[in-house]
Structures are given as C-alpha cells and as structure tokens.
Amino acid sequence: QIFDRLARGIKAIEDSIKATANKEFMFNDHHGYIHSCPTNLGTGMRASVHVKLPKLSADQEKFKQICSDLKLQTRGVHGEHSESKGGIYDVSNKHRIGHTEVELVQTMIDGVSKLIEMEEAL
Secondary structure (H helix, E strand, C coil): CHHHHHHHHHHHHHHHHHHHHCCCCCEECCCEECCCCHHHCECCCCCEEEEECCCHHHCHHHHHHHHHHCCEEEEECCECCCCCECCEEEEEECCCCCCCHHHHHHHHHHHHHHHHHHHHHC
C-alpha cells in the first residue's frame, strides 16, 4: 500500500513534467534511472525507518559492521551526517542499483528485524 502510494506520486510528478515541459526522467535500461548522485543509480529507492537501538549501538565499530553485513546503512535522525540522539537511528537499505524495489524494501525489513532481535537479546 505504501509503495503503491509512492509509485503513484512519482508517476504524477513525471506526468506533470511531461505535460508542462515535455521532459522525462532520464532512464537507462542497464543502470535504471539516472540521478545527479551516482550512488542512487537504479531505482534510487531508499527505504528507511527510525529505530531505537541504544544497547546494540553502544559499540559503534561493531554496530556499523553488523549493519554493513545486513546491507544496511545508518544515519542520525536528522539525516545524512547527523548524530544519533538517544540511540535512535535512521536505518535504510545500503544498495540502490542492481536490485528491484521489492528486494530493497525487503532487505531493510529483514535487516531491521534482525537488529531489533539483537537489541532485545542484550
């Protein structure tokens, strides 16, 4: 339901750009949608949730490695390059290219579920 809403919103924006400026989002069959940031090639989809992990994140080096192993990345609650507050992190899928939207969202869901399980075990 959420993905459908996102897809409809993107389509509405693209339709509006096409109607008013006769332009389209750049797309390449191999790389997907072309963005100004090369790390967002492909779907460019970044699925994220805010999750509180104060115990698991106490050892930052270990926490970052766990997230990397789960194909996740973390940010502070105020976006890229911000710090966590109270052990709350914005956790998202690490990859953007070479995977479908479903795979990217599922990676985030599975990884965050594992992080919560690990937090609760501490």
